[in-house]
Amino acid sequence: MYILKSLGVLALATSVLAQNVTYCPGAGVCYAVNVPAATASSGSGDIYFQISGPSTMSWIGLGQGSQMTGSNIFMIYANAAGTNVTLSPRLGTGNSQPSADTTTEVTLLSGSGISNNMMVANVRCSNCNSWSGGSMSLTSSSSAWIWAYKAGSAVSSDSVSASVSQHTEYGDTTLNLQNAAGGSSSNPFTTAVASTTSSSSSSTSSSSDSNSDSTTDDGGEPSKLDMVIMAHAVLAPITFVLFFPIGAMIIRLLSFKGVVWLHAGWMVTTYIIVLGAMGMGVWIAVMTQQLDTYHSIIGLVVVGALLLQPVSGITHHLLYKKTGGANVATYPHIWWGRAVVTLGIINGGFGLKLSGNTTKGEVAYAIVASVMWVLWMVVIVFSFAKGRHTAEKDAIYAVEMRNGNSSTERMRYPASIQQGSSIRESYGRNGSNEWPKAQDSRRYR
Structure with missing residues (x-):
């Protein structure tokens, strides 16, 4: 009888045990994905993912896709009160700030919030197998994902379309969703979870050096x-x-x-x-x-x-x-x-x-x-x-001097013109009585 009860408990535990695959690029930021057994079996349905990182981060993001253009992006940042996180689904539109996407069916689950200097978002997505910019096989052994985060002051907004600054670090990775399949929990991140680090993960950091040149673990130092x-x-x-x-x-x-x-x-x-x-x-x-x-x-x-x-x-x-x-x-x-x-x-x-x-x-x-x-x-x-x-005055001066009105012009125009004019210096030189043409006195400026 004792053995039968133990087997029953083990069977129950197995039925609720979820699998997830995780990826942590550094600076205390981590991402985890779970594909429920039913979704893995049918190829469509809900999936779950978790985004976590230091609360000193301005924002943290995870996206489905191999590049920013057309990617299905999920960003989290502190809400206005600073007590919880705001989950902002966005569509990547190129090398610019992604725009809010209201067509994404996402739910922020229990366990999310800001505690012990950490931001955590437990998320259920009901249509992440397809979006306006692309699609993803939920049973893929090499699904493409992108990630990014921004160190600095908190966004502090309840709006899903709040303006955010450009990322400090970014990269891409591939996750084996077959290793993430399992469980039937409505919130796998608050139940027993079997975690697997994807062996196929790869990333490209925006810093060409090691993490010592990137944001520190507390998110306080600039990269x-x-x-x-x-x-x-x-x-x-x-x-x-x-x-x-x-x-x-x-x-x-x-x-x-x-x-x-x-x-x-x-x-x-x-x-x-x-x-x-x-x-x-x-x-x-x-x-x-x-x-x-x-x-x-x-x-x-x-x-x-x-x-x-x-x-x-x-x-x-x-x-x-x-x-x-x-x-x-x-x-x-x-x-x-x-x-x-x-x-x-x-x-x-x-x-x-x-x-x-x-x-x-x-x-x-x-x-x-x-x-x-x-x-x-x-x-x-x-x-x-x-x-x-100045040019007009010089021209008038030249004409008046040629007509014999030099005494009048000496009273009318500044001494600098009278003394410095090359026009008068050349008059009568070499026996010539012809008055030269007026020159443009404007210096190039």
């Missing part, structure tokens, strides 16, 4: 990727929004011997900084698989186009010393630079949008960039008007 993103996000906007416009205004607002070399040195130094920022941007884009985004492509075009500026600038300067005025390199240098720098300023906004920056951050950038760009244009217009006025 190498985070630091490079921060440096790129600081250097690139500063050069395009501030340094390039200031360098362009220097040549127009200042007037002293050697100002052209100050302008040239300023611009070359700024371009060197831009090259460094571009190198960081390319590395980030490769690590995050975003090299084909419009921000990356425009950035490469802008930096490449700016390489023509030193060439056209030197050409203008050499020809200007010979002719004393505008030449074939002058206006290409001026207008090409203005157009490319303006495109670089606009691309900075694209970068903020791509990285999932806050609305306040995007607005702040837009205000500063707009004010600086408008100030630059005002200086250009003012300088142009001033140059035209």
